Amino acid sequence: MKRDLTCQLQLALQTSNVVGIASDHGGHELKEYLAQRLREAGAEVIDFGDHQLVADDDYPDFVVPLAHAVAAGRVGRGVAICGSGVGACVVANKVRGVRACLIHDHFSAHQGVEDDDLNLICLGGQVVGHALAWELLLTFLAAQFSGKERHRRRLGKVTELENHPAPRNLQTTDGVPFNPSRSPKLYLIRHGETEWALSGRHTGLTDISLTAAGEDEVKEWAQCLTDFPFDHVLTSPLIRARRTCELVGLAEFAKVESDLVEWDYGDYEGLSSVDICKERPGWNVFRDGCPNGELPAQVSARADRLIAQLRTMEGNVALFGHGHFGAVLIARWIGLAIDQSEHFRLATAGLSVLSTDPHHPEVPIVELLNATPHGAFLPGIVDIGTPAEKRAIQRWENEGGELLDPSEVQNLAPST
Numbered sequence: 001m002k003r004d005l006t007c008q009l010q011l012a013l014q015t016s017n018v019v020g021i022a023s024d025h026g027g028h029e030l031k032e033y034l035a036q037r038l039r040e041a042g043a044e045v046i047d048f049g050d051h052q053l054v055a056d057d058d059y060p061d062f063v064v065p066l067a068h069a070v071a072a073g074r075v076g077r078g079v080a081i082c083g084s085g086v087g088a089c090v091v092a093n094k095v096r097g098v099r100a101c102l103i104h105d106h107f108s109a110h111q112g113v114e115d116d117d118l119n120l121i122c123l124g125g126q127v128v129g130h131a132l133a134w135e136l137l138l139t140f141l142a143a144q145f146s147g148k149e150r151h152r153r154r155l156g157k158v159t160e161l162e163n164h165p166a167p168r169n170l171q172t173t174d175g176v177p178f179n180p181s182r183s184p185k186l187y188l189i190r191h192g193e194t195e196w197a198l199s200g201r202h203t204g205l206t207d208i209s210l211t212a213a214g215e216d217e218v219k220e221w222a223q224c225l226t227d228f229p230f231d232h233v234l235t236s237p238l239i240r241a242r243r244t245c246e247l248v249g250l251a252e253f254a255k256v257e258s259d260l261v262e263w264d265y266g267d268y269e270g271l272s273s274v275d276i277c278k279e280r281p282g283w284n285v286f287r288d289g290c291p292n293g294e295l296p297a298q299v300s301a302r303a304d305r306l307i308a309q310l311r312t313m314e315g316n317v318a319l320f321g322h323g324h325f326g327a328v329l330i331a332r333w334i335g336l337a338i339d340q341s342e343h344f345r346l347a348t349a350g351l352s353v354l355s356t357d358p359h360h361p362e363v364p365i366v367e368l369l370n371a372t373p374h375g376a377f378l379p380g381i382v383d384i385g386t387p388a389e390k391r392a393i394q395r396w397e398n399e400g401g402e403l404l405d406p407s408e409v410q411n412l413a414p415s416t
Contacts, residue, residue: 017043017044017076018043018044018045018046018074018075018076019038019043019044019045019046019075019076019077019078019079019141020045020046020048020066020069020070020074020075020077020078020079021034021035021038021045021046021047021048021066021078021079021080021081022047022048022049022050022062022063022065022066022078022079022080022081022088023049023050023059023062023080023081023082023088023125024050024057024058024059024061024062024063024081024082024083024087024088025050025053025054025055025056025057025083026059026081026082026083026084026124026125026126027081027082027083027085027088027123027124027125027126028050028053028125029053029125030081030123030125030128030130030133031047031079031081031125033130033133033134034079034081034130034133034134034137035047037134038137046069046074046075048062048063048065048066048069049061049062050062059080059082059087059088059091060087060091060289060295060297061289061291061295063080063082063088063091063092064091064092064094064095064287064288064289064295064296065280065282065283065288066078066080066092066120067080067091067092067094067095067098067100067120068095068282068284068287068288069282070095070097070098070119070120071095071096071097071098072097072282074282077119077120077121077140077141078092078098078100078119078120078121079120079121079122079123079137080092080100080120080121080122080123081122081123081124081125082122082124082125083124083125083126083127084124084126084127085102085103085104085122085123085124085125085127086102086122086124088100088102088122088123089101089102089122092120092122094297095287096162096163096337096339097162098119098120099116099117099118099119099120099158100118100119100120100121100122101116101118101120101121101122102122102123102124103121103122103123103136103140104124104127104128104136105136106135106136106139109121109136109137109139109140109143110139110140110142110143111143112140112143113140113143113144113145114143114144114145114146115146115148115151116151116154116155117145117151117155118140118143121136121137121140123136123137183311183355183356183361183364184231184232184310184311184313184314184315184316184317184355185315185316185317185353185354185355185367186310186317186319186333186353186354186355187230187316187317187318187319187351187352187353188319188321188326188329188330188346188351188352188353188354189221189244189248189318189319189320189321189349189350189351190244190321190322190323190326190346190347190348190349190350191210191214191218191236191238191240191241191243191244191320191321191322191348191349192210192211192213192214192215192217192218192240192243192244192247192348192349193210193211193213193214193217193348193349194208194209194210194211194214194240194348195208195211196208196270197214197323197348198211199272200272200273200274201270201271201272202265202268202269202270202271202272202273202285203240203262203265203269203270203322204262204263204264204265204266204269204293205238205261205262205264205265205269206269206270207238207239207240208239208240209239209240209243210240210243210244214240214348214349215243215247217348217349217372217373218243218244218247218248218349219247220349220373221247221248221349221351221373222247222248222249223373224373225248225249225250226249228316229315229316230250230253230315230316230317230318231313231314231315231316231317232255232313232315232316232317232318233245233250233253233254233255233317233318233320234254234255234256234257234260234317234318234319234320235254235255235256235257235260235319235320235321236256236257236260236261236262236320236321236322237256237257237258237260237261238261238262238322240322241260241320241321241322242254242256242320244320244349245318245320248318248320250318250320254320257306257319259302259303259305259306259309260306260319260320260321260322260325261321261322261325262321262322262323262324262325263285263290263293263294263299263322263324263325263328264290264293264294265285265290265293265294266290266291266292266293266294267290267291267292267293268285268290268291268293269293273285284339284342285324286324286327286328286338286339286340286341286342287339296338296339297338299325299328299338300328300332300337300338302325303325303328303329303331303332303338304332306329307329307332307333323345323346323348324341326344326346326352327341327342327344327345327346328341329354330344330352330354330366330369331343331344333354333364333366334354334364334365334366335364344369344370345370346370347370347372349372349373350370350371350372351368351370351371351372351373352366352368352369352370352371353366353367353368354366354367355367
């Protein structure tokens with residue numbers, strides 16, 4: 001048996017020399033044991049934590065970064081451990097590209113790889129003993145995907161499901177089906193510049209004011225949006241958003257909406273992404289969340305809850321909010337997973353418009369993204385708040401035309 005395990009170990013290290021491992025308190029002891037055995041055998045082990053035994057830690061905080069590393073190919077195979085292994089398995093499979101399974105027997109340990117291209121094994125630290133866990137891990141690491149046509153076909157269907165999930169069943173909060181012909185148009189405005197925004201520091205729940213420059217850039221929107229018919233106005237409860245709403249001239253109509261608040265950055269509040277990545281390479285808020293703050297799943301659920309509320313409204317809705325939560329709101333409006341929010345970077349005082357395709361009203365779209373008031377006559381930006389007659393006059397004057405007073409116009413009338 002010892003000789004068989006030695007051969008198996010050699011084969012395992014040829015297949016997956018870099019192994020990622022993570023656990024919460026329920027799997028901490030087993031994680032430390034397996035990591036030590038792997039290193040003694042010559043494997044490179046990347047430990048995603050928890051690095052200490054902390055009784056009230058949460059498995060997603062450690063398993064999710066491991067799962068992203070597996071999906072990105074930064075580690076060959078992954079090992080996720082919690083008390084039963086169930087929670088680790090559930091959260092790992094939420095990450096696109098990860099195929100994780102809770103394993104308690106040798107057959108599943110190799111068959112899961114051979115048939116289903118399993119790339120992350122989940123173990124129960126309070127269910128399997130150390131010796132069995134080590135044997136299961138070796139079996140998992142040594143196994144290789146068979147590549148047979150039927151298995152590739154089935155995995156292709158899994159990948160298709162990941163890349164193109166079923167459309168959301170659009171419902172209102174009371175369960176009444178969403179009527180796309182009465183869909184609201186959302187005007188999402190990020191707050192103006194703050195000192196922390198200017199320096200790239202993550203500003204979550206810290207109530208910080210706008211800079212003088214921030215107030216000036218917001219006031220430009222006030223000129224553009226004068227007399228624009230907003231049917232509803234919602235603002236984040238934070239000062240920087242409420243002040244932006246006030247400067248635009250909509251404070252008297254505004255309702256404070258707690259779900260519009262910015263991402264809770266927890267331990268990363270006030271830090272820049274550069275500083276965070278020095279301690280946690282590859283960190284991305286939309287994938288990894290923040291310790292002692294909000295996780296992506298929590299922020300995504302908050303955005304979905306707000307969208308369900310917004311879909312009960314009609315007409316033009318002004319939303320005054322923040323950068324990262326605004327990006328999540330845009331992604332979720334068009335049905336993208338929260339990790340795709342990283343593609344929507346919202347500038348301070350930027351305006352985005354979310355609506356539905358006029359030819360296919362059941363399809364949500366991004367009509368305008370991150371516009372600034374400086375783009376004066378770009379369609380849909382400043383023109384959105386200017387009556388047609390006023391727009392025509394402005395264009396005429398900008399093109400060098402002269403406006404005559406009414407008496408001069410009357411004198412030019414043809415005689416009868």
